[in-house]
Amino acid sequence: MMTSPASRDVRMLDLAAEFAVFGDDVRRVVNDVLESQYFIGGPAIAEFEAAMCRRVGVAHAVAVSSGTDALLCALMTLGVGAGDEVILPSFTVFATAGVLARVGATPVFVDIDEQTFNLDPERVEAAMTAQTKAIIAVHVFGQCADMDAINELALRRGVKVIEDAAQAIDATYHGRKACALGDLACLSFYPTKNLGGFGEGGMVLTNDASLAVLARQMRVHGESSRYHHTHVGGNFRLDTMKAAILLVKLNHLNDFTARRRNHARQYDELLSGLGVTTPHVPAGHEPVYHQYTIMCDHRDALAAYLRERGAQSGVYYPVGLHLQECFASLGYKPGSLPVTERACGRVLSLPCHPMLSTEDVAFVAGQVQAFSVAGGSTSGSTDTSALSGRPA
Ligand SMILES: Cc1ncc(COP(=O)(O)O)c(C=O)c1O
Structure with missing residues (x-):
């Protein structure tokens, strides 16, 4: 560990x-x-x-x-x-x-x-x-x-x-x-x-x-x-x-993009097997990781767990646009776009900006691991110690 x-x-x-x-x-x-x-x-x-x-x-x-x-x-x-x-x-x-x-x-x-x-x-x-x-x-x-x-x-x-x-x-x-x-x-x-x-x-x-x-x-x-x-x-x-x-x-974009990609590689490695879904990159794609976005079951609890330990994270996007009040007249209802709605409830973007150090990325990944060990991100887990943000 x-x-x-x-x-x-x-x-x-x-x-x-x-x-x-x-x-x-x-x-x-x-x-x-x-x-x-x-x-x-x-x-x-x-x-x-x-x-x-x-x-x-x-x-x-x-x-x-x-x-x-x-x-x-x-x-x-x-x-x-x-x-x-x-x-x-x-x-x-x-x-x-x-x-x-x-x-x-x-x-x-x-x-x-x-x-x-x-x-x-x-x-x-x-x-x-x-x-x-x-x-x-x-x-x-x-x-x-x-x-x-x-x-x-x-x-x-x-x-x-x-x-x-x-x-x-x-x-x-x-x-x-x-x-x-x-x-x-x-x-x-x-x-x-x-x-x-x-x-x-x-x-x-x-x-x-x-x-x-x-x-x-x-x-x-x-x-x-x-x-x-x-x-x-x-x-x-x-x-x-x-x-x-x-x-x-x-003039700095090549370097900054390379750094983002390095962070993503480091996360991919450190987060594998922890019960969170890391970004899927289809063959022929080279993303630039504007966000490094994982999915997990206890997203809000994980975000709180990270926050308590000094690490920020972000939820992009918590609500699909089809469910925004201003588009109500279009007639979409909860359940209209199930994949989108499921993602909205499970996505969490981790810090991935160019100025992070490998230690920063390792720290965040380490906290995701600690949360996971506590039962937080294990699929279907009902372990409330993880939900309260405290490792068991
Ligand atoms: C996918 C996407 N489209 C459009 C925009 C709108 O760009 P701006 O904020 O520069 O108006 C943004 C940025 O917020 C974006 O992320």
Whole structure:
């Protein structure tokens, strides 16, 4: 049995420690932007877009104001609106579905694969109707959805595929990167993301030149030429300062992703045989572990057990979007999406950010083991000593 200290401060994220790595470069580029007095557009935006295109292997990138706005801009670009249905998972952040309501389209929530937490292509097919206009494939926790199957379906039915790659920058799928796998892709640079900015930020990416032109127009109120609006878009611009900072952070993404992957490997090893389900990685996938998410029966008790010993954890997501009050009119009920609902009750994300040490990961794994030994995560256990968070 592993031995570990009684408590240790292990957080889900340590942005201050990350900042110490690149803070001087950030201060320099912020100063450059201040000196230039260029706050909207300008070279930093174009440079960031070009860098992202090279990085993920996509022809066009449109920097926007958030991941949510990237999704909204992508929907507007595809002309999704009233009367259209869009298929998406319920096991995702609210933003993925909220944008559909905002363009007047109907979200059609589909259940997930119980091993990967991503859209189940068979259920996608079953949910398709003549009104289906698009599929949003979320690469949840940083692992790509089953894009070959989803694209094949979409092609057959003439619908478009949007990748919600907010959590999956640099994840690979059979040798290709997330964002290069659908018709349009969306990224988020929210500060907690793998490429987190200094404030809100996002991006729309595509290989389709005409979609790129439209997305650029949608970013600025649908303006096709100065003071001429062919569409009604929004103000989805990314600030120049944020792009300049993201360019600095991009230099560290390879290293930070490698660290996340190392933590995941360490967890995989240390948690095996403990009665918790570790992340399943199908052949041909290389996830980026935006979250390292396990499943166990006594999830809340385990979270409390870890918290008492100084280790944070997170529940993503405690409730499926199909059961959110604002979507009650869609008619979903508890039991409508059983795989999603079961996952919502059992998932627990463990700390996996780049600045963790191997000792941090070993500590967290050691606590999961201690909890397990106490009977906490053993399938079907009713041992209340574990539920109270005390090892027997
Ligand atoms: C899967 C997913 N989609 C969309 C978003 C929305 O991005 P943002 O918070 O930048 O608007 C997020 C981030 O919260 C996300 O994780």
